[in-house]
Amino acid sequence: MRLLPTPTQVDWNDGEFPLPNPLPVRGGGPAAQVLSERLNIAAGLGIDADGEGPGVEFIRDETLGAEAYRLTVDGEGVRIASSDDRGAGWAVQTLLQLLPVQVHGPGPMQPGDLRVPHVEILDAPTYGWRGSHIDVVRHFFPVEALLRHLDVMAMHKLNVLHLHLTDDQGWRLPVAKYPRLAEVAAWRPGTLAGHHTLPGDILEHDGRPHGGSYTEDDLRRLVAAADRLGIMVVPEIDMPGHMEAVVAAYPEFGACDHVQHPRTSFAISEHVLRLDEASLQFCRDALDAAMDLFPGSPIHIGGDECPGSEWFADPASVETMARIGATDAASAQAWFEREMCEHVTSAGRTVIAWDEVLDGGAPDGTVVMAWRNREAVARASAAGHDVIAAPVEFTYFDYSQYEGPEQPLAINGPTGQARVAELTQVLREVEGPGTLLGGQFQLWTEYIPTWARAEYNLWPRGASVAQQLWAGDPAGTGSVAGLGRHLDRLTAAEVNWCRPPREDPR
Structure with missing residues (x-):
């Protein structure tokens, strides 16, 4: 899969995580809003803000540098760690690139097509x-x-x-x-x-x-x-x-x-x-x-x-x-x-x-x-x-x-x-x-x-x-x-x- 820009480190694993509808999203601030709007526009996916169960969870990790993020996808859902809002936002952009390309468009697409491969990504920019x-x-x-x-x-x-x-x-x-x-x-x-x-x-x-x-x-x-x-x-x-x-x-x-x-x-x-x-x-x-x-x-x-x-x-x-x-x-x-x-x-x-x-x-x-x-x-x-x-x-x-x-x-x-x-x-x-x-x-x-x-x-x-x-x-x-x-x-x-x-x- 071609991710652009290329992440610093990518480890692919077997399996996929299908995004549930509605999708539980916990935390994330502006990045969560961007993700929610894009999924709704492209696939009509509903969002369960702060909902329970497997979904997308945003975590603060102060050990990560400016704009850096860690993105984990497995059977328990999607976890995004960053030390700042920008890092969370860039993680969302990478998450969208892991989905079918139609997610970047005006829709319609089937919500059931929103499946994310299991992966661990660690990423940070070279220049600010x-x-x-x-x-x-x-x-x-x-x-x-x-x-x-x-x-x-x-x-x-x-x-x-x-x-x-x-x-x-x-x-x-x-x-x-x-x-x-x-x-x-x-x-x-x-x-x-x-x-x-x-x-x-x-x-x-x-x-x-x-x-x-x-x-x-x-x-x-x-x-x-x-x-x-x-x-x-x-x-x-x-x-x-x-x-x-x-x-x-x-x-x-x-x-x-x-x-x-x-x-x-x-x-x-x-x-x-x-x-x-x-x-x-x-x-x-x-x-x-x-x-x-x-x-x-x-x-x-x-x-x-x-x-x-x-x-x-x-x-x-x-x-x-x-x-x-x-x-x-x-x-x-x-x-x-x-x-x-x-x-x-x-x-x-x-x-x-x-x-x-x-x-x-x-x-x-x-x-x-x-x-x-x-x-x-x-x-x-x-x-x-x-x-x-x-x-x-x-x-x-x-x-x-x-x-x-x-x-x-x-x-x-x-x-x-x-x-x-x-x-x-x-x-x-x-x-x-x-x-x-x-x-x-x-x-x-x-x-x-x-x-x-x-x-x-x-x-x-x-x-x-x-x-x-x-x-x-x-x-x-x-x-x-x-x-x-x-x-x-x-x-x-x-x-x-x-x-x-x-x-x-x-």
Whole structure:
């Protein structure tokens, strides 16, 4: 049987335990709720909370590490031991994988088909940060799509959803103090058709307005659903570049005076925030809103791809640069990021930034998300920073998986299953002194207009990353065939995963 991610230790025994109907479930908290709901949806199985007799029992065992679990199935039922709720939740996901694949779908299936093989499993993750990044700016996805994604993440024991909430093409985070973010910055008049192949701004677009923004209730609902599944939602507010949408809504924060609306094309925008106190305060207010809506999570401040050329023609920015002694764009950006990092850390929160933060000297305590190449991962750790591996060569799933004219438009590629499975080599190259927290895969959505298309790009490549971050090795996930029965689970869950292209029969 193909379990994914691969557990640390599996001992199979003879026999099966048929789940009774109703199923006694004792303890378990959120994990028990997740199990009960899935069995009810798929098979109409009733639950006898705290009922007697053979069933599912959750036990606290403080000798187990964070997120670890022990799952035992025998003639007396199912016993799940863990030291925390996350461990119990991951045990439930493994238990579901031991059942027929249809349990991951909408049903109907016969309750009598719910039979679990006798087994003893001891399992624990290799890395604590196992993430999925979703860009909801280039194309906006309703909260229901993200809730669906959480369920698939949990199936793979991924525990971080990184939401890229702001960019040149739109703004999705509610900030009550700035209503024009939802009214103006959230909507662009159209989108570039095809690739962005020329430098600079491209004004032509398809004329179809695109946008949207989340309400506070939307995001609180998302965070609550993620928490129940053992997933932390991490917001990203990209600054001081990638801010063209903000400049459209509030021109006084921009270093130029000609932005009329959020960006309709892609590539790197020259239109960045002005370097003055008003712009700094706007960013602090936006960060405060994020910290309120995403309690306890790290805060990602972006920091990537900020040209800074407009600062030298903007009097307010020139004055600030003279005051702080910045002689180039890199040192000016480093000053800006120090200001933002101090604001976040003073609130007791951890700061994350893309690896460009290293170029000007990253503030102490900044977690570096290394994306530009595999060397950036080791470089960040060597500089003493905790690091999250997100190297473009292996984890950027906006790249196509296959070549060929039948494949949908993608920013680049292909990055196939075999290439993704090489992420483990990057992780093993990190020597410190900074700690490798883990890694994640990225989905930038310039050319991904629907959630069905998002799933097509995410899976099954995401399964390989999940395997490597949990188990520490790819274990056969370097090919689609190597995923085996797990593909049947994705199909049962109605995930629009990317099938290998077939030979043309003509």
